Amino acid sequence: MTTRRAALDPGVPPSDPEFQHPAKGAAERFRLSAQGSTRQMINLEIFKSLRIPLPPVDRQQQIVDEVHAAWRTLDAASAALSSQIDLLVEHRQALITAAVTGEFAVPGAA
Incomplete structure (x- = not known):
C-alpha cells in the first residue's frame, strides 16, 4: 500500500468479472472510517480490516446468468x-x- 493506492487480495479464486461491481455503500464506510482533523484518511489497519463478502464463483455465475x-x-x-x-x-x-379528408366522420364536428 502506498499513500495513494492499495490493492485487495481476497485470497480466493477470482470472482466472475461480470459479478464484480462497486460495492454499494463502500465509499460511505470509508468516509465513516476516516480519521484526521482536516484530511480524511484510511490507514492500513482500517483498510486491512475490511471484509467484502463474495458468494462462491459458481453462485456468482448463476447470479450473472439470472x-x-x-x-x-x-x-x-x-x-x-x-x-x-x-x-x-x-x-x-x-x-x-381520414378525418381531414372526410373519409372518417368526426362526431360533433360541424
Missing part, C-alpha cells in the same frame, strides 16, 4: 413496446388524415 436472463426479458418487452408505440403513432396519423 441477471442476463432478466435483461433479455426486459429487452424483449422494450422492443415490443417500441413496436406498439410505432403502430399507434401510425394509426393516429391515419385517423387524422
Whole structure:
C-alpha cells in the first residue's frame, strides 16, 4: 500500500468479472472510517480490516446468468413496446388524415 493506492487480495479464486461491481455503500464506510482533523484518511489497519463478502464463483455465475436472463426479458418487452408505440403513432396519423379528408366522420364536428 502506498499513500495513494492499495490493492485487495481476497485470497480466493477470482470472482466472475461480470459479478464484480462497486460495492454499494463502500465509499460511505470509508468516509465513516476516516480519521484526521482536516484530511480524511484510511490507514492500513482500517483498510486491512475490511471484509467484502463474495458468494462462491459458481453462485456468482448463476447470479450473472439470472441477471442476463432478466435483461433479455426486459429487452424483449422494450422492443415490443417500441413496436406498439410505432403502430399507434401510425394509426393516429391515419385517423387524422381520414378525418381531414372526410373519409372518417368526426362526431360533433360541424
